[in-house]
Amino acid sequence: VTARNTSDPTCVSTALSVTINDVPNAPDQPTASVVQPTCETPSGKISITAPLGAGYEYSIDGTNYQPSVDFINLTSGTYSVTARNTSDPTCVSTALS
Structure with missing residues (x-):
């Protein structure tokens, strides 16, 4: 990037070098382990x-993300697990259902 004086086009600033980074990649699809409810522990x-x-946050509903890898006290149901890049929250993995 340079600047030039409009009244004297030969007056040009020293160049400033600027780098644009590559587009960040979405995280890989998450893998997870599941603990099923039992009679003694009625949540999963x-x-x-x-x-x-x-650099990652995790969600089981695609909306609410947390830095912890553990989701506890879950009721029965199907959950869509995703991971996202904390430096660019728009970079979200494909869901693991």
Whole structure:
């Protein structure tokens, strides 16, 4: 990027180098382990096993995300597990159902 004086086109600033990064990739589809309810523990649990790391958040409904890999006290039902990139929340994985 340079700037030029309009009254003297030979007066041009020193160039500034600017880099635009590549588009970030969406996280891989999550994998998870499931703990089913029992008579003693009437709620279930989903634990994300991949992708893992500080750069991810996880959801079981596609709307509410959390940094924790564990979703506890779940009632019976089908959950759509997704991961998203915390540096760009629009980068969301495909859902694991």
